[in-house]
Amino acid sequence: MASQFDTETHIEPTADPADGRGEWSTHLTSSWNIGTNPNGGYLVSPVLRAMRTLGAHPDPMTVTTHYLRPGTGDASATVEAELVRTGRTVSTARGRLIQDGKGRIETIAAFTDLSEPGDVPLTIEPPDMPPPGQCRERSGLEQGVDLPILNRVDVRLHPDQATAGQAEAAVVSGWIRFLDDRPVDTLALPLFADAFPPSVFGSLGYVGWVPTIELTVHVRRRPEPGWVLARFETTDLSDNRIIEDGVLWDSAGNLIAQSRQVGLLLTD
Amino acid sequence: MASQFDTETHIEPTADPADGRGEWSTHLTSSWNIGTNPNGGYLVSPVLRAMRTLGAHPDPMTVTTHYLRPGTGDASATVEAELVRTGRTVSTARGRLIQDGKGRIETIAAFTDLSEPGDVPLTIEPPDMPPPGQCRERSGLEQGVDLPILNRVDVRLHPDQATAGQAEAAVVSGWIRFLDDRPVDTLALPLFADAFPPSVFGSLGYVGWVPTIELTVHVRRRPEPGWVLARFETTDLSDNRIIEDGVLWDSAGNLIAQSRQVGLLLTD
Numbered sequence: 386m387a388s389q390f391d392t393e394t395h396i397e398p399t400a401d402p403a404d405g406r407g408e409w410s411t412h413l414t415s416s417w418n419i420g421t422n423p424n425g426g427y428l429v430s431p432v433l434r435a436m437r438t439l440g441a442h443p444d445p446m447t448v449t450t451h452y453l454r455p456g457t458g459d460a461s462a463t464v465e466a467e468l469v470r471t472g473r474t475v476s477t478a479r480g481r482l483i484q485d486g487k488g489r490i491e492t493i494a495a496f497t498d499l500s501e502p503g504d505v506p507l508t509i510e511p512p513d514m515p516p517p518g519q520c521r522e523r524s525g526l527e528q529g530v531d532l533p534i535l536n537r538v539d540v541r542l543h544p545d546q547a548t549a550g551q552a553e554a555a556v557v558s559g560w561i562r563f564l565d566d567r568p569v570d571t572l573a574l575p576l577f578a579d580a581f582p583p584s585v586f587g588s589l590g591y592v593g594w595v596p597t598i599e600l601t602v603h604v605r606r607r608p609e610p611g612w613v614l615a616r617f618e619t620t621d622l623s624d625n626r627i628i629e630d631g632v633l634w635d636s637a638g639n640l641i642a643q644s645r646q647v648g649l650l651l652t653d
Numbered sequence: 654m655a656s657q658f659d660t661e662t663h664i665e666p667t668a669d670p671a672d673g674r675g676e677w678s679t680h681l682t683s684s685w686n687i688g689t690n691p692n693g694g695y696l697v698s699p700v701l702r703a704m705r706t707l708g709a710h711p712d713p714m715t716v717t718t719h720y721l722r723p724g725t726g727d728a729s730a731t732v733e734a735e736l737v738r739t740g741r742t743v744s745t746a747r748g749r750l751i752q753d754g755k756g757r758i759e760t761i762a763a764f765t766d767l768s769e770p771g772d773v774p775l776t777i778e779p780p781d782m783p784p785p786g787q788c789r790e791r792s793g794l795e796q797g798v799d800l801p802i803l804n805r806v807d808v809r810l811h812p813d814q815a816t817a818g819q820a821e822a823a824v825v826s827g828w829i830r831f832l833d834d835r836p837v838d839t840l841a842l843p844l845f846a847d848a849f850p851p852s853v854f855g856s857l858g859y860v861g862w863v864p865t866i867e868l869t870v871h872v873r874r875r876p877e878p879g880w881v882l883a884r885f886e887t888t889d890l891s892d893n894r895i896i897e898d899g900v901l902w903d904s905a906g907n908l909i910a911q912s913r914q915v916g917l918l919l920t921d
Contacts, residue, residue, distance in 0.1 A: 446894075454738070469759050470756060477719050477759065488738060491747070493759060499892075506857065507887060509888050598714070598743065599715040601717060601869050601913070605891050620777050622776075623770075623771060623773045623774075623776065624771025624773075624873075624874065627775075645869070645871075647714070
């Protein structure tokens with residue numbers, strides 16, 4: 386049986402791709418919403434699927450998405466993508482998601498083949514973390530919004546960081562997996578990198594909404610099965626814009642992705 | 654008198670922009686070369702100029718560039734750009750640089766107005782650094798290549814980090830300014846973020862060539878006049894790909910930009 390993630394990010398070509406360009410239709414659900422709008426990592430997933438069909442490489446390696454306007458759940462969308470270059474080891478493509486004639490996201494990504502992990506001379510070690518059963522489930526309380534996405538992904542936060550205003554730094558860390566046990570793969574990592582509460586909700590005690598302006602996810606290797614561990618930190622908040630860095634590890638402790646986003650801190 | 658940077662990244666429209674799209678011609682010089690090809694930060698500068706003309710906001714805020722093929726100096730190039738969205742506070746555009754009919758770089762960027770610096774609740778403090786006069790000039794020796802770019806920018810490296818294989822971490826830090834005293838502005842920061850030797854040339858002792866696959870620069874505020882201080886570090890090197898993070902500060906100690914790139918470590 387197809388997983389929720391695969392079903393709900395499925396794309397259907399509306400014409401045969403030609404000259405490295407294609408157009409697809411997709412149907413966004415509201416099941417991945419943060420509040421009343423689809424999660425940003427969810428929006429990029431069908432676009433990545435489309436871009437990937439155009440080149441010869443299966444794994445997204447670097448994915449940059451600009452969030453232009455919120456998406457709408459329980460509504461159809463058009464995906465456009467075009468190949469920019471395909472080489473021996475890397476394919477590069479652009480893509481976008483359109484609803485009601487308006488661009489919602491604009492993405493550029495490079496794909497490669499990560500099927501054979503290479504040497505790792507330098508890495509970032511995972512932080513100490515209680516097992517998922519000793520962590521707190523993410524709730525909507527820290528953002529003051531409903532989180533339908535928690536019916537799709539299981540997010541467990543470090544118990545010391547889970548309450549707004551009580552953590553020691555602008556850090557959020559915890560575990561994540563698909564609730565229906567779909568295995569994590571490289572396509573899912575941009576979603577996982579965007580499914581935690583903003584790290585400024587910890588020490589700084591902010592609540593509300595931090596719309597992402599731009600999110601870049603670097604995938605480093607294919608994950609081993611099991612829970613993914615993630616840690617996000619904001620060390621640079623200026624003029625109401627945060628830079629938040631994330632690191633993700635698989636169940637074997639391998640660094641599988643890094644992320645960085647610039648987001649707008651709405652404090653009213 | 655126009656500065657070298659402004660003259661050598663000048664763009665000329667080849668037709669009046671219409672429907673948020675335009676095309677420009679530019680002439681790349683080899684004066685900004687690393688070895689035999691133009692520096693990546695130099696290549697993006699005329700594209701940023703073009704993108705900026707399409708929207709209403711003067712300062713690049715987040716700039717992502719994919720490097721598809723090396724550029725060629727002392728040759729003309731075509732710049733194409735199109736506006737993706739323009740809003741009250743942010744304009745987003747795509748652009749590319751083409752030579753001999755082939756895309757060299759593909760860029761997406763969001764622009765805003767940084768004329769009034771806001772509050773800074775969180776920042777990254779600059780590292781201790783000897784003054785420029787006590788630092789070592791960057792030379793081509795650490796890369797084994799000629800560096801014509803050093804006739805355009807003055808790069809002074811921390812004396813403890815300037816020799817391959819002798820530093821304590823994969824860190825490069827130092828000062829940078831335009832040699833002709835052109836003031837630094839937000840347009841120049843993507844160039845400054847890409848003008849230091851790769852940080853893996855320190856502790857790891859690598860020499861050679863680290864082609865950038867993708868570089869994202871986040872501009873945080875307009876710089877005060879004077880030398881720019883920069884620090885780059887690689888903490889994640891896997892399967893011959895590095896993630897290198899950079900932070901740039903102005904002469905007053907303000908954090909003015911952050912950068913992150915994924916680059917390919919060619920070790921043969």
